[in-house]
Amino acid sequence: MAEAKRPGLGFPQVFNSDAELEAAYRFFNNQSLSFEGLLAPHIEKSLERCRNFDEVLCIQDTTTFVFSGEREGLGYINSNNRGFLGHLSLAVTRSCGEPAIPLGVVDARTWTRTTPRKSKDIPQHKLRRSGDCESLRWLETVQTLEAQFGGIASPIHVMDREGDIYDSISTMVVEKWRFVVRCKSNRVVESEDPEFHLLFDALDGLSVRCRNTISVAPRKASSLPDQNRTYPARNGREAEVCVTATTVTVKRTRNSSKEFPATTTLNVVHVFERCPPPNQAPVEWILLTNEPISTNEEVHSVVECYRQRWLIEELNKAIKTGCVFEKRQLESYRALQHVLAMTLPIAWSMLLLRTQSRSNQNVPAKTFIDPLRLKVIRAHAVRYKLPETPTLRDVAYAIAGLGGHLKRNGPPGWQTLRRGYERLLTLEEAWEMASQTCDQS
Ligand SMILES: [Mn+2]
Numbered sequence: 001m002a003e004a005k006r007p008g009l010g011f012p013q014v015f016n017s018d019a020e021l022e023a024a025y026r027f028f029n030n031q032s033l034s035f036e037g038l039l040a041p042h043i044e045k046s047l048e049r050c051r052n053f054d055e056v057l058c059i060q061d062t063t064t065f066v067f068s069g070e071r072e073g074l075g076y077i078n079s080n081n082r083g084f085l086g087h088l089s090l091a092v093t094r095s096c097g098e099p100a101i102p103l104g105v106v107d108a109r110t111w112t113r114t115t116p117r118k119s120k121d122i123p124q125h126k127l128r129r130s131g132d133c134e135s136l137r138w139l140e141t142v143q144t145l146e147a148q149f150g151g152i153a154s155p156i157h158v159m160d161r162e163g164d165i166y167d168s169i170s171t172m173v174v175e176k177w178r179f180v181v182r183c184k185s186n187r188v189v190e191s192e193d194p195e196f197h198l199l200f201d202a203l204d205g206l207s208v209r210c211r212n213t214i215s216v217a218p219r220k221a222s223s224l225p226d227q228n229r230t231y232p233a234r235n236g237r238e239a240e241v242c243v244t245a246t247t248v249t250v251k252r253t254r255n256s257s258k259e260f261p262a263t264t265t266l267n268v269v270h271v272f273e274r275c276p277p278p279n280q281a282p283v284e285w286i287l288l289t290n291e292p293i294s295t296n297e298e299v300h301s302v303v304e305c306y307r308q309r310w311l312i313e314e315l316n317k318a319i320k321t322g323c324v325f326e327k328r329q330l331e332s333y334r335a336l337q338h339v340l341a342m343t344l345p346i347a348w349s350m351l352l353l354r355t356q357s358r359s360n361q362n363v364p365a366k367t368f369i370d371p372l373r374l375k376v377i378r379a380h381a382v383r384y385k386l387p388e389t390p391t392l393r394d395v396a397y398a399i400a401g402l403g404g405h406l407k408r409n410g411p412p413g414w415q416t417l418r419r420g421y422e423r424l425l426t427l428e429e430a431w432e433m434a435s436q437t438c439d440q441s
Pocket of ligand 1: 061062162
């Protein structure tokens with residue numbers, strides 16, 4: 001499919017005639033296509049890449065896709081916007097000290113909301129019984145991933161506060177599925193001391209195990225008041241944090257059902273900033289994990305796992321800014337899902353190139369980029385020539401160069417990468433066509 005390969009172009013620009021455009025619409029509305037089916041080859045390749053490592057991080061997160069105008073089958077995002085939700089899992093390397101390398105999307109699911117708000121007042125177990133419980137997605141994803149990985153590489157599941165659900169945490173502890181999840185709410189813990197019975201009390205007065213520098217990304221104020229309370233606007237900065245750790249036994253929450261264990265013992269790693277700049281909220285992460293915390297190195301490496309979570313936010317940017325997914329003109333949820341399935345591999349590839357263009361690691365390109373693509377880049381990249389054995393950074397710059405990137409402007413952004421990628425795909429197509437013509441003559 002020509003379009004799906006072009007990250008940023010609208011359909012009418014890609015297809016030369018009305019007939020081709022018609023064909024594309026027919027293709028994406030085709031009843032025999034499925035989201036899972038279209039994404040399966042990419043997931044398979046991602047798992048293959050994971051095979052090269054003993055352990056990988058599987059970062060999951062939910063994002064919203066908003067579309068304008070009337071389209072069939074879309075749901076509520078909030079009272080003003082329509083669209084659908086996507087829960088994505090990205091596998092990345094677990095590299096201590098070095099930036100992680102994105103290995104690909106390993107799971108993706110989408111759904112729509114029939115009401116503007118999540119029904120917060122209904123207890124989770126009632127929703128669960130009715131099969132209408134959105135929070136199930138975290139554990140279901142872990143179960144799918146564990147089955148998929150089946151010994152390929154040991155996955156460590158990384159989730160933000162939304163993933164802090166007793167059902168999931170206790171199940172992962174029982175099954176010995178590895179995880180680092182940011183804690184959302186204070187929990188009741190087992191304790192002999194009548195004075196302290198809450199998780200956050202257990203964090204008081206622990207000795208500092210290590211220190212770390214954490215980059216805090218800038219955040220704009222949101223238009224949704226709810227979002228502003230949980231995620232207030234802030235400036236970007238480097239935060240010096242202290243890290244402590246302890247082990248607690250938490251009790252099952254009221255929202256959870258009796259099928260889950262009454263208590264769960266887990267490790268808690270507390271990351272906090274002692275001296276934030278004036279008027280800035282201090283950084284504080286309370287991380288729940290079943291990774292070991294005996295040595296300071298182990299404690300440090302739990303923090304490192306969580307620090308890589310920003311990569312899934314970057315994947316969302318690759319989908320929305322890099323591939324302009326929300327500008328797609330297709331008229332139904334079903335067709336948009338199909339386009340998303342074909343967008344994810346491209347978004348991953350752009351994320352890989354963008355992160356590697358900013359890294360000093362020398363990752364050989366041939367592990368990630370197929371030989372034909374390297375050949376085409378070598379033949380056409382004029383601005384940045386590929387060396388004999390190119391690294392991913394060389395490839396990123398070569399592709400950005402095809403999109404008009406100038407080195408003095410710093411590492412390439414989403415827009416130049418998109419332009420370069422589009423050029424590359426056109427060149428690849430021409431190359432394939434030429435070689436077919438040669439074969440025939
Ligand atoms: Mn989230």
